[in-house]
Amino acid sequence: MGLLLIPLLISSMSTFLFDCAVFGPVTSRRFGSSLGVNLLSTTSKVCNFDCIYCECGSSSTRGVGPKFAALNHVVDSLEQTLSGFALQCRSVDYITFAGNGEPTLHPHFEQIVDKVIYLKEKLMPGAKVAVLSNATTLHKSSVVRALQRVDKRVLKLDAGNEDTFQCIDRPLGGTTLSKVCHTLKNVFNGDLSIQSMFLRGTVNGHRIDNTKESEVKAWIERLIEIGPSEVMLYSLDRDPPMDTLEKVPGEELKAIARQLHHHGLLSTVST
Numbered sequence: 659m660g661l662l663l664i665p666l667l668i669s670s671m672s673t674f675l676f677d678c679a680v681f682g683p684v685t686s687r688r689f690g691s692s693l694g695v696n697l698l699s700t701t702s703k704v705c706n707f708d709c710i711y712c713e714c715g716s717s718s719t720r721g722v723g724p725k726f727a728a729l730n731h732v733v734d735s736l737e738q739t740l741s742g743f744a745l746q747c748r749s750v751d752y753i754t755f756a757g758n759g760e761p762t763l764h765p766h767f768e769q770i771v772d773k774v775i776y777l778k779e780k781l782m783p784g785a786k787v788a789v790l791s792n793a794t795t796l797h798k799s800s801v802v803r804a805l806q807r808v809d810k811r812v813l814k815l816d817a818g819n820e821d822t823f824q825c826i827d828r829p830l831g832g833t834t835l836s837k838v839c840h841t842l843k844n845v846f847n848g849d850l851s852i853q854s855m856f857l858r859g860t861v862n863g864h865r866i867d868n869t870k871e872s873e874v875k876a877w878i879e880r881l882i883e884i885g886p887s888e889v890m891l892y893s894l895d896r897d898p899p900m901d902t903l904e905k906v907p908g909e910e911l912k913a914i915a916r917q918l919h920h921h922g923l924l925s926t927v928s929t
């Protein structure tokens with residue numbers, strides 16, 4: 659277990675940041691045994707969303723040091739970790755780009771993906787590579803090319819109504835739900851997974867609840883247009899950064915999943 663890298667807990671009880679470029683493996687609700695790759699700063703979140711539920715805390719707080727991990731540092735860290743695992747005959751199910759923000763913002767994202775795939779093939783060919791993304795950088799051809807090469811593209815869609823999207827995901831820089839859905843529909847021809855966070859609570863005096871019938875109906879309509887291969891439903895796991903947010907019980911998530919099934923959409927529920 660000498661290679662188990664534990665995320666450093668910083669800043670507050672309910673938010674945390676990964677303190678290295680390669681972390682885990684962690685047992686993920688959605689990816690089994692997963693080795694994480696963090697391309698972002700280790701002292702603050704780097705993201706163009708500011709989701710109310712983000713476990714990394716606020717997007718407006720900048721820490722010290724560079725915003726992005728150096729390409730060589732990521733590659734060397736992963737090679738060292740995978741080599742150590744190979745020596746111990748250990749393996750993981752996934753190598754997952756996640757970490758302290760939006761991985762596709764990294765200026766060398768495509769090159770890093772290529773090198774991670776190369777290392778994976780060389781040292782742990784049974785593992786798959788996944789990327790978690792908020793889908794806001796799909797206008798960049800380099801990002802699309804990189805996402806087309808990985809085994810699993812998991813893209814965020816937390817709402818079907820514009821107002822709810824703005825309240826939950828709080829995009830910086832004018833991104834709209836319509837723009838995100840347009841690219842989700844047109845870029846991968848349905849060869850993508852969608853992940854959706856369900857929650858409710860009060861934020862700045864506004865009641866937010868994306869489990870309401872009208873909200874779920876609008877979200878399903880968006881999904882029918884996008885046509886993903888899979889929809890991953892989940893709710894809060896650790897304590898959220900705001901204690902006014904509530905976790906949605908698994909039975910409610912399963913009821914939403916049944917509605918997806920009725921429309922021919924495959925889904926998984928993490929409880």
Ligand code: SF4
Pocket residue numbers: 705706707708709711712713714717758759760792
């Ligand atoms: S997209 Fe992910 S990293 Fe960015 S604010 Fe939302 S939850 Fe946090």
